[in-house]
Amino acid sequence: MPKSKTKTKAATKKKIKSAASKPAPRSSAQSHTRAKRAVSKHAAPAASLQYIPWHTIPLEDLNPLLQRQFVVGQEIMLARVLLKKGCIVPQHSHHNEQLTYIVEGALKFWIDNQEIVVHAGEVLCIPSNMPHKAEAMEDTVDLDIFTPPRADWIGKTDQYLRKVK
Numbered sequence: 001m002p003k004s005k006t007k008t009k010a011a012t013k014k015k016i017k018s019a020a021s022k023p024a025p026r027s028s029a030q031s032h033t034r035a036k037r038a039v040s041k042h043a044a045p046a047a048s049l050q051y052i053p054w055h056t057i058p059l060e061d062l063n064p065l066l067q068r069q070f071v072v073g074q075e076i077m078l079a080r081v082l083l084k085k086g087c088i089v090p091q092h093s094h095h096n097e098q099l100t101y102i103v104e105g106a107l108k109f110w111i112d113n114q115e116i117v118v119h120a121g122e123v124l125c126i127p128s129n130m131p132h133k134a135e136a137m138e139d140t141v142d143l144d145i146f147t148p149p150r151a152d153w154i155g156k157t158d159q160y161l162r163k164v165k
Helices: 003-021 028-042
Strands: 060-063 066-072 077-083 088-092 097-104 106-111 114-119 123-126 132-136 140-147
Touching (some): 097 114, 106 123, 106 140, 114 123
Antiparallel strands (some): 060 066, 066 077, 077 140, 088 132, 097 123, 106 132
């Protein structure tokens, strides 16, 4: 054999030998499992799954025109709010971000120097700390999502909703 081919074969054998001495690359599944274990050591405990039909949650009567039910997760809260026509939710603000989805009826909001009427099938996103007031234009079913959950609702210290107007 010519000398150049011998060097090439020897170099190839050397590369193969050095590659064999290195550990094999980990599969992505192994790496993912290892990463999950590392993260879970430092993460908060996992939340438990909840299945909760609305009819199993008692309606809370806040005043003669306002009732609600709510479910609380670790970082989020969903409330079903029932407002009779003419019900007024006085101006208030909270550090929680709020999404309001009108299932039935309509709510008029006074917010950010505007009047906004939100009808069935529509959504209003209210940023944290933004003062707002609402009035039910007709009997209304509203789903409100808050993050983080409303501590004043959970602790029943939301006196602004419990006053009769």
